[in-house]
Amino acid sequence: MTEFTPWMSLLGGALIGLAAVLLMALHGRIAGMTGILTGIIPPLASDWGWRAAFLAGAVVAPAIIAATTGLEIPFSSPTPAPWLIVGGLIVGAGVYFGSGCTSGHGVCGIARLSPRSIVATLTFMAATAITVFIIRHVAGGL
Incomplete structure (x- = not known):
C-alpha cells in the first residue's frame, strides 16, 4: 500500500x-x-x-x-536487489538517450517551457504508468 x-x-x-x-x-x-x-x-x-x-x-x-x-x-523495498539493479541500469540508459532525467526535464525544463522537456516528461510519466500497471495487474504485483 x-x-x-x-x-x-x-x-x-x-x-x-x-x-x-x-x-x-x-x-x-x-x-x-x-x-x-x-x-x-x-x-x-x-x-x-x-x-x-x-x-x-x-x-x-x-x-x-x-x-x-x-x-x-x-x-526498504520489497523488490529483490537484482531487480533494483536492472531497473537502475534501464533508467540510466533512458537518462543517457533522453539527454537528462526527471529533475532536469520535469522540474527545470517544464518551468522554462521547453518543448523537448515537456515531451520527455510526458514520456517518463507514461512509461511509469504503464510499468506500474503491468507490474501490479499483469505480473501479479511483484
Missing part, C-alpha cells in the same frame, strides 16, 4: 523548486541531478565543488530532518 503524505510532499516539492531556482539564479545552472552527478565522476568538471555540495545537501538534508524532528524515514 502506498502512503500519501500531502503536507510532506508539498514541503519537499517546494524545497526542490527553491533549490532549482537558487541554483539557476546564483550559478546559471539547471538542477538536473544526472548532469550534476556527471561533473563529480572523473574526469572532474572544473566546477565540481558546487556539484559535490549540491549532492551532499540532497543526502544530508533528510538525515538532519530525521535527527532534529525524530521523524523516521523508512528505507
Whole structure:
C-alpha cells in the first residue's frame, strides 16, 4: 500500500523548486541531478565543488530532518536487489538517450517551457504508468 503524505510532499516539492531556482539564479545552472552527478565522476568538471555540495545537501538534508524532528524515514523495498539493479541500469540508459532525467526535464525544463522537456516528461510519466500497471495487474504485483 502506498502512503500519501500531502503536507510532506508539498514541503519537499517546494524545497526542490527553491533549490532549482537558487541554483539557476546564483550559478546559471539547471538542477538536473544526472548532469550534476556527471561533473563529480572523473574526469572532474572544473566546477565540481558546487556539484559535490549540491549532492551532499540532497543526502544530508533528510538525515538532519530525521535527527532534529525524530521523524523516521523508512528505507526498504520489497523488490529483490537484482531487480533494483536492472531497473537502475534501464533508467540510466533512458537518462543517457533522453539527454537528462526527471529533475532536469520535469522540474527545470517544464518551468522554462521547453518543448523537448515537456515531451520527455510526458514520456517518463507514461512509461511509469504503464510499468506500474503491468507490474501490479499483469505480473501479479511483484
